[in-house]
Amino acid sequence: MKKKLTVFLMFAWLVSFSGLFAQGNYTLVIHGGAGNVDRERVPEDREEAFNAKLNEALDAGEAILEAGGSSLEAVEAAVRIMEDSPKFNAGKGAVFTHEGGNELDASIMCGQQMTAGAIAGVTNIRNPISTARKVMDLSPHVLLTARGAEAFAMEHGADIVDPSYFFDEYRYDQLQEQLRRMDETGYIDSADMMGTVGAVALDKNGNLAAATSTGGMTAKRYNRVGDSPIIGAGTYAENSSCAVSSTGHGEYFIKYAVAYDVSAQMRYKGVELEEATNSIIHGTLRDLGVNGGLIAVDKDGNVSMPFNTSGMFRGYTRSDGERVVRIFGDD
Secondary structure (H helix, E strand, O other): OHHHHHHHHHHHHHHHHHHHHHOOOOEEEEEEEEEOOOHHHOOHHHHHHHHHHHHHHHHHHHHHHHOOOOHHHHHHHHHHHHHOOOOOOOHHHOOOOOOOOOOEEEEEEEOOOOEEEEEEEEOOEOOHHHHHHHHHHHOOOOEEEHHHHHHHHHHOOOOEOOHHHHOOHHHHHHHHHHHHHHHHHOOOOHHHOOOOEEEEEEOOOOOEEEEEEEOOOOOOOOOOOOOOOOEOOOEEEEOOOEEEEEEEOHHHHHHOOHHHHHHHHHHHHOOOHHHHHHHHHHHHHHHHOOOEEEEEEEOOOOEEOOEOOOEEEEEEEEOOOOEEEEEEOOO
16 A cells, blocks of 8 residues: 555656646747848838837747747747748848849757758748758758759758749849949958848757758858858757857858857856857957857756847747847847
């Protein structure tokens, strides 16, 4: 009788513990790119439109997390909202290459299993982040590019569109201005190049995930690929430390392995998330004259959103009801 009682109590304790665990906290953080976004350049109605879309992305991801869904599902859902909006440099709002087309990159990473998927240089996939997820889940590879990535996407039921779907008048005008500057100076002006969207999340089960998607750099040539589809540069997630999504001048984010460096500092130096992220964005990159930012969430749900530009479209939401959406540096 005593043995049965002990077994019953142990079972009741396990049920109670699992219930508490299932009711754990969650955090979702998103960004829509860092760059030259001064108040003077963003009219009030456009600011409201950006805020509405950022809130929509947060809503999409939070609905999943609140229902007990995974951080992977949440970051994919949040990024898809921004990919479908011409307001951001990803998917429908992707910037134009030098030749007048659109080349899209995306990546996603699971902090629990340390699995990842990415695609680069695609031209007809409506939601690159979802194909990056399929690369992670359905292939033995991490990064697929160009026609190979497009063939893989078609084989696995991705939403394929005509490249004309990505045309946006505002982005096309940006290309014309950049081409004019290039004729005058001979090089691409990177001051206005910041874009990219991303999301990082901690779910109720304590798992981290990160996702990033971009159209790259206006007037880029030779099938240039930046940091967004590079695991460890634009995207990184590891359950014992943090999840990171970056935005900025990709060449430097690749060379300095920015996303991974945040995690490495936390794991090997024992520093907190805020110190690790600030040391990179306001230290290493600023010292190099490199513009950009990142978003990050750690295993305890702490959030960091540093940037060294005039603004970064960003926001977060937590299970305790706190929500923040910001654009400018003085917000």
